[in-house]
Amino acid sequence: MRSLFTALTLSVITLSAIVLPASAATKQEVEGFVDRLKSGDLDENVLLYATADRRVAFAHINAWMPTRPLFPSENPYALTTEIDRDLERVSYQVGGETFTVGDFLKREPLMGMAVVKGDTIKLEHYAKDHSPESVWVSFSVTKSFTSTLIGAAVKDGFIGSIDDTVETYLPRLRDTAYGAVSIKNILQMSSGVAWNEDYADPDSDVAKAGTFQGTQLTDYLGTLPQKHKPGTVFNYNTAESNLLGEVLRAAVGNSATDYMNAKVWQGFGMEHWGNWMQSAPFAGETGGCCISASIRDYARLGIFVKNGAVNATGKSIVPNGWMAEATSPSKGYEGYGYKWWLEGGGTYMAAGIFGQFIFIDPSNDVVISMHSNAPAAVETNYHAHANAAMKAIAASFGS
Structure with missing residues (x-):
């Protein structure tokens, strides 16, 4: 994915304005990273960064890209802590070999992890340069919450129905393949419009347009042909999530960050500062990417949706049945819902x-x-261990 983060030298922010999270990279390390970006010593492709550079970049997106702030709540959703060391002895298998969660916790790519049962933290782990206050970029985790905000916009009446066509909210896509597909098709990544998401291919659509927003995005998407009947074939497509962000902003008449602040960061109660990356200074948020948050606030986001997207007042921000629909298999791919990956057994x-x-x-x-x-974007041995460890830990609570 060439230039997941573009216009780097234009968007670098004065470091004196940045508050560095506790135990993250030092100010000097961040300054050195930014200087290398400015001078061209660092490739603009985040997939090509060395491990040490990613460690700085992912913790400090707001030091080198424009972002909008997510404000901590004065009354964060309460979590208690009762660490259960027995969880470190839970076993799992990868490649026919048996490992323990304790083995996984020693893996160098792991920056932070929390296991929450109900509202109680049962396991919490951080790398030496990471802490409960450290924020870290979520990449496509954001897609799932852009989806949830679409549900909120339906509940609030900004969107009539997810069966509405995209062009209903983005008339500049009228008479294009994307204009005619439904919001539901976009939620399920089943528009049927041709798109190449090969991160290793410099000529792929994601390399050319994976970070586009606004008219640049819709101009590009408007040229793409229909390949399959909408709703029938799953094709992972970052641009469709960015397009969903465009639909959201057009529908609510506000930034996605402000809507997220109102509905979740404040509405549910997040503990720490976060941010949502913009594609360029003063531009829209990337609907498919890049909310940064602490490990505990990642967990709070999970608790929020697990409980039906219910806010601090006890009211759900989404329509009745939304989360059940959002986490049900789609026709195009039974392992995907409304931008949620379905892992079996509910x-x-x-x-x-x-x-x-x-x-x-x-x-x-x-x-x-x-x-x-992780050492690479997807499908590494570390990913296999992370997936297996998470499933084993969750299953251990049912035994």
């Missing part, structure tokens, strides 16, 4: 590249949150 998760996860097991009342710096 479990589901939000997932982002390099190993960002919010894993939710409603039947066992468990949420697992994870910050990672």
